[in-house]
Amino acid sequence: MAETVTSPFKTEGSGPIAKSSRILINQIQVLLRTSQIHDIGNVAFDRPVTNLIGALDGLFKTDTEFALRCRGEYLYIDDTRVRYDIEDMVSYELVSSIMKEKKIGSFNFQKPVSQDDLKKFAFALNSFVPPGPNQPEEEFNNILKERGIYSIWAGPLEEAEQIKLDDLADRRKMAKKTYFQAVSVTRGVMNSIKSEQPTHLKKVKRVIQGIVDIILGEEASLLGLTAIKDFDEYTYNHCVNVSILAMTIGQKLGLDKNMLTKLGIAALFHDIGKVDVPIEILNKPASFTEDEWTVVRKHPEMGVKAISKIRGLNELAASSMAVAFEHHIFYDLTGYPVTREKKMPNFFSRIVSISDQYDSMTSARVYARIPYSPDKALSLMMERSGVQLDPLLFKIFANIIGVYPIGTLVMLDTRELGLVFESNPNPEKLDRPKVILITDSSGKRVAGKTVDLSETGQAGGYRRSIIKALDPKKYRINLAEYFL
Amino acid sequence: MEELFQKIPDQPLKQPEEETLVPESELKAVRELLQSLLKTKRAFEMYPANNPILAKFQDDICRRFDDFFGDADKLPLLIRQQEILYKGQSVYKNTEKDENLALLFYKDGLRELTFLEGFSHEELMDFIEVIRAKPDLLSENWDDDIVTLLWEKDFAHLRYYVVEEFSDGEALSEEEVQRLLSGESSDDLSEAYKDADEGEAKEIFSPLESISMGFKGVFSLGEEEVKTLKDEIEGLTDEKFLDEAIYCLFESLFMEKGSQDFELVAGSLESALSYLVHTGGFRTASNILKRFRELSGGGEGLSQHEAERLKTAITRAGSESRAKIIAEVLNSGREINIDDFREYLGHLDRASIIPLSNLMGEVQDIKYRKALIDALVSLGKDNIEVLAAGLKSGQWYIVRNVAAILGRIGDKKALEYLKQAVKHPEPKVRREVVRALGMVGGPKAGEILLEVLDDTDPQIRMAALRYLPQAQNYSVLDVLVEVITRPDFEERALSEKRVFLEVLAEIGQEKVMPFMIKLLKKKNFLFGNSKNEEMRVSAAYGLGNIRHKDSLRALESVSSHAKKGSALYEAVSYSVHKLAGPDGVGQEA
Incomplete structure (x- = not known):
């Protein structure tokens, strides 16, 4: 018996507060960029400053004071996380990375904030270099006061390492639990379909909702689990992995939680048609014969029939049906099944197609008999982008997986070896993921400590950088040991 | 689920289970609030959404929540199988299986519910929506429980605690974990160092090069x-x-052809x-029907049997049982696009005629009834006998509409059926039948209309009269004259007498002119015989319909004697004016 509690995060999706929050973040980004190029008197400031004042007014409606906070990878207005739209993705990530870089945890705004305050604030922030570990925010506040700004002040970055590690351990535990619940539920549902028993989808929905909660909080733990490929009965893990990858793409796209659930369920059932493919074919150690291919290629169509059988049609079944049918139809409309009427596969189908290809290629038991290393898979997929795969969605996916995909073994300039655990959401810093260290600089094995490669040292330079990437399988490194 | 019933949360949740001192008034408020919640839930299950009774319950529960939060900042409830606790004290107890608020929450795994201050009326209504029983209509498609629904609603001022039941056990067996970990990583990673140093390792995507190009092009949008993406998401x-x-x-379906x-x-x-149809999705539903029609029409390589299968589906789309569902949907107050509904009806086949006719008696909104009538007009064109069966319905409302539809179709085949309805006990039906007869027209319709001249309702008699000229049946003249010359005819209202004589004149023209003139000139021998006077007035109006100089002359001669301002004077002047006017006989003369 496991527990779930409502997500601790309150996410503001729509409404005037959410809108003002998004404009605020967006315009801070524009303001900072403008102040890098122009003098303080330049007219280029007029628009961002006016927009910012508008956003601030919106946020001051409920209180005379509020804070824009950066915690982990996310931004919050007070304690409400700001959900971003795909349009705001870049500003969102830029603002959060600047706050981390400057070691500032929050910007507090108190009514009234003048146009002049905002401009001066931008210049102060741009030129600010954190002086070291001791209260950088106080240093910044002194600068603000010197320039006569009293309506804005900075708060400390939530003290990293220790708290974060505990937190991370908890989150990983939660992620692990949810992941295996998902595998279990998937196995249960698939079995009941195979044996033509009544199928209950409530459990599926609940477990996918649980995954959505985790993904909206922090996706890395789950993505790490998708990198472990050594499970028995990989079929069910594959379903769950594709579902997690798809929902992660959906999360980046800014889909709301109900839409993410729908996507997750559709992705989980993408191969449902395979329950009707004889197990001897699916588990065949050698390549398929032409006849066997014909059978395997029927699984999308069988998927449609399987979903019809269990549920008939409703809103939930509809998206699952589309994905089950179309996930092997490519962006250029080739692939299978061959349809009478050609049309671009559904948005969800295209997301699942990418997730499915990646997980299939990187695991040994589905389709490709010899697994590709994650990076090899990703570069192959890059070649297929725009042909087989939707190029825009692929970009999002590549951002999630990163230049160094999760599970990649990397050698750092400190001569430590590490496993890539989480990609850097800032597209400018894709080469700086989070890494679990597995050896120290002398090559001795160490218990997995997580480090962030975007962390800078005293002198401002990066503490660690990747110099080489390797395939962990070649050196008998068991990902489960670190990611489970 | 059985197993779940026996389990009691093994650890205390976030509130004390032991009894604490809580003022009785506070407990009473919570008890009454929960009872009100249960009653409101029931009311929502019983009444349609627009029922005014609901508002009463709604107001009560809203007021109770508002009152409670006047003194407290949260309402934490601990859920047990048959009981709900507040601050350790029982505030709801029920050992029954039905209508049990505690069990309702408990069975889906909810163990704690906390309403927070700020819980708005809107949230409250959403909450009731979550806990109310779902309509049977959709229950077979139901993949939700209270927990999934609460999650979807994403309440800002509600926290809950759920236990999950996963009977399949923890998914990952101990052995599997062991196996996964037993392939423990090699301690010796010198090989990896060697490869890295000797350049064996790959530089994925040549990241350094990508950085110099800027990641933007490769990874940013x-x-x-x-x-483009935003548009897709909005769609x-x-x-x-x-x-x-x-x-x-x-x-x-195409892939399965022949299988x-x-x-x-x-x-x-x-x-x-x-x-x-259940969900009111008539647009998509009509697309399906449309394709069924195209495919079953042949030319798509379907076998005879397969084509028949699709035709059956079309037939069933308009069946009696489907029509019932349509009625429920249309009466539910849900927003339905009328054009989509019309299109759906347009694809149905003749088998739907009777169900759709019956539907007219059930659907409340006139715009849907109009759509049904239009559909039946087009379906009934080639199926008069099927449609006409509706005239035998026990619901006068349906009979009236079927009569109207037959009238609009205008097919003479309908007459024999309409004839049977002409004596219907409901005057509204008879009036519609008369109108339908008029619209179909022709000598036979005229004959049937004559039967109405003895109707008990003067309005209906007059309506029948007004349609008679269109029947172009001269044999009606004799009947009309016969009625007019009956001794009791004078007793009828002036308005009816006038119509009789106007219609008689219009149909009979010169043939009846002498008769009409005679009536006009018939003097009052008895002083004050107003009935006779009325006959003269009616004849005067009638003669206005006979375009003949003798008719005009007769009218003029009476005109000079008639008392100015009298009804006769009015009538004569009216007809003279009509006949002597630019389009009258005056010009010919």
Whole structure:
């Protein structure tokens, strides 16, 4: 018996507060960029400053004071996380990375904030270099006061390492639990379909909702689990992995939680048609014969029939049906099944197609008999982008997986070896993921400590950088040991 | 689920289970609030959404929540199987299985519910929506429970605690964990160091090179690209997904041509159709019907048997049982696009005529009834006898509408059926039948209209009269004259007498002119015989319909004697004016 509690995060999706929050973040980004190029008197400031004042007014409606906070990878207005739209993705990530870089945890705004305050604030922030570990925010506040700004002040970055590690351990535990619940539920549902028993989808929905909660909080733990490929009965893990990858793409796209659930369920059932493919074919150690291919290629169509059988049609079944049918139809409309009427596969189908290809290629038991290393898979997929795969969605996916995909073994300039655990959401810093260290600089094995490669040292330079990437399988490194 | 019933949360949750001192008034408020909640839930299950009784319950529960939060900042409830606790004290107890608020929450795994200050009326209504029983209509498609629904609603001022039941056990067995870990990583990673140093390692995507190019092009989206994605995301509606699913089903249907699974897919499309009707999705539903029609029409390589299968589906789309569902949907107050509904009806076959006719008696909104009538007009054209069966309905309302539809179709075949309805006990029906007879027209319609001249309702008699000229049946003249010369005819109202004589003149023209003139000139021998006077007035109006100089002359001669301002004077002047006017006989003369 496991527990779930409502997500601790309150996410503001729509409404005037959410809108003002998004404009605020967006315009801070524009303001900072403008102040890098122009003098303080330049007219280029007029628009961002006016927009910012508008956003601030919106946020001051409920209180005379509020804070824009950066915690982990996310931004919050007070304690409400700001959900971003795909349009705001870049500003969102830029603002959060600047706050981390400057070691500032929050910007507090108190009514009234003048146009002049905002401009001066931008210049102060741009030129600010954190002086070291001791209260950088106080240093910044002194600068603000010197320039006569009293309506804005900075708060400390939530003290990293220790708290974060505990937190991370908890989150990983939660992620692990949810992941295996998902595998279990998937196995249960698939079995009941195979044996033509009544199928209950409530459990599926609940477990996918649980995954959505985790993904909206922090996706890395789950993505790490998708990198472990050594499970028995990989079929069910594959379903769950594709579902997690798809929902992660959906999360980046800014889909709301109900839409993410729908996507997750559709992705989980993408191969449902395979329950009707004889197990001897699916588990065949050698390549398929032409006849066997014909059978395997029927699984999308069988998927449609399987979903019809269990549920008939409703809103939930509809998206699952589309994905089950179309996930092997490519962006250029080739692939299978061959349809009478050609049309671009559904948005969800295209997301699942990418997730499915990646997980299939990187695991040994589905389709490709010899697994590709994650990076090899990703570069192959890059070649297929725009042909087989939707190029825009692929970009999002590549951002999630990163230049160094999760599970990649990397050698750092400190001569430590590490496993890539989480990609850097800032597209400018894709080469700086989070890494679990597995050896120290002398090559001795160490218990997995997580480090962030975007962390800078005293002198401002990066503490660690990747110099080489390797395939962990070649050196008998068991990902489960670190990611489970 | 059984197993779950026996389990009691093994650890205390976030509130004390032991009894604490809580003022009785506070407990009473919570007890009454929960009772009110249960009553409101029940009311929502019993009454349609627009029922005024609901508002009363709504007001009560809202007021109780407001009152409670006047003194407290949260309302924490601990859920047990048959009991609800507040601050350790029982505030709800029920050992029954039905209508049990505690069990309702408990069975889905809810163990704690905390309403927070700020819980708005809107949230409260959403909450009731979550806990109310779902309509049977959709229950077979139901994949939700209270927990999934609470999650979807994303309440800002409600916290809950759930236990999950996963009877399949923890998914990962101990052995599997052991196995996963037993392939423990090699301690010796010198090989990896060697490869890295000797350049064996790969530089994925040549990251350094990518950095120098800037990641933007490779990994970031341009403004246009972002817009494209945003548009796609905005297009992700339920309706769109349903369309996509229908597309997949039709593609599958073609793939299954000649296979026994054709039946399975066709069945799925039919159940999709049924679901869509349930949910008011008439647009997508009509698309399915449209394609069924195209495919069953041949030319798509379907076997005879397969084509028949699809025709059956069309027939069932307009069946009695489907019509019942349509009535429920149309009466539910849900927003239905009228054009989509019309299109759906337009695809049905003749088998739907009787169900749709009956539907007219059940649907409340006039715009849907109009759509039904239009559909029946077009379906009934080639199926008069089927449609006319509706005239035998026990509901006068349906009979009236069927009569109207037959009238609009205007097919003479309808007359024999209308003839049977002309004596219907409901005057509204008889009036509609008369109108229908008039619209069909022709000598036979005239004959039937004559039967109405003895109707008990003068309005209906007059209506029948007014349609008589269109029947172009001269044999009616004798009947009219016969009625007019009956001794009791004078007793009828002036308005009816006037119509009789106007119609008689209009049909009979010169043939009846002497008779009319005679009536006009018939003097009052008895002083004050107003009935006779009325006959003269009516004749005067009638003569205005006979375009003949003798008619005009007769009128003029009376005109000079008639008392100015009298009814006769008015009538004569009116007709003289009509006949002597620019279009009258005056010009000919």
